Amino acid sequence: MALKDSHGSNEDEFFDPQVFNKFGARRLSRIFVVQGLYHQLISKSNLEAIEEYIIEQAFFQSCDEKYFFDGLRKISISRDALEVSFKDYLNVSLDRISPVEHSVILLASYELLHKLDIAPKIIINEAIEIDKLLGGNQGHRLVNGVLDRMATDIRRKE
Template structure:
């Protein structure tokens, strides 16, 4: 069975949510996530890449997102914040994932876990970020 990147993103979101709220060490949270039901269906390497990447670059990702937000990062819901950080990280560092897939996956996470209109907000922010994060790819698709 193919391990799913979508499931890896989902577990990364749950882990980042825990990390934001608890402040626990990333390694402890990752260990806990690996014990969760359904984790075996996730691409573990991709999960680890996202979790380690976002936690180590959280401030830089927030700075990158900030100009595209309609409020301070501190006022984002923890779920939308984590989804946007995952999307920004993938946009910058997971170049094998087309930018439209990055946006779509983030929107799907927001639909599943975010507020009622959260997916629209996530879509708008990441759409504005992509010309900065992936200028050549965005230009080619235009």
């Protein structure tokens, strides 16, 4: 998965220390979960191979490893149910969104449904920021719209 540098160009397998040093352990975990989900969607690789690949990435040692492994494994197991939970909020069919946005929405929908100790605003903001880093130029708008509508419906009382 290529990352965009501050000039908008892609750097394959390159993690800019100036960018990644400012992230906390939880955000790094989310970035690596999205990267793992992306690889599942694109390559259909098994989870063990993806985990082995990701733990070799720069900055992995700085992430919250428990959050990473727990999130990637649980999302992988429940991917179909998570897709059902957010597909009605998409304004296009699921097969028409990019794998990056798909992965970001999978992670955030999992958090909205299962990480009730995290406020929806935080989940949505993290998803938007990660999509801006990893996704297409306007992908964060799709992510924001889907997650905002989903959060409104499933977390009404917050």
